Amino acid sequence: MNSYKKLIKYYDFDTELGRLVIFFSEKGIVNLSLAEDMESIIQHINNKYGQAIKVDRDEHHYHEEIIEYSKGRLKKFSLPLDLQGTEFQKRVWFELLNIPYGETISYRDLAIKIGNPKGYRAVGGALNKNPILIVVPCHRVMGSNGGLVGFGAGIAMKERLLKLERDNLNLISQ
Structure with a gap:
């Protein structure tokens, strides 16, 4: 416990x-x-x-x-977070906050960004445990071939979030 x-x-x-x-x-x-x-x-x-x-x-x-x-009117959240997890998980989750609205990154590139280039599977495990849907944008992480893979809320929701961001990328300033 x-x-x-x-x-x-x-x-x-x-x-x-x-x-x-x-x-x-x-x-x-x-x-x-x-x-x-x-x-x-x-x-x-x-x-x-x-x-x-x-x-x-x-x-x-x-x-x-x-x-x-x-509604496609906000790009960046200013909400306070109280993330609870392992140090590795928190490192991954906080790095997700640096992925710009409307952009994506691969598991491998995310692993490189946190200083663990061979840890892309561990990154996937941390993403699977992400407790804060949308605000901590794990939906912006793609497979190495650019495909939609793994998302706790389902691939259809991941696709919907990415489409929302792409469609509104240039319409909002913040």
């Missing part, structure tokens, strides 16, 4: 990409997921962090930037 226990708040909300659920601590977002299997997600959060308490969305503003992104 993880020793990182604290009060986690959450709420769900609708976006152009579907219904999402966001979990956050006093430091920032710990998880952003599709709200498809809420019971499993809440159980996972309770096991990892401690008690998750549902709160009124109108008292918080995390969803506003995510909704703007889903």
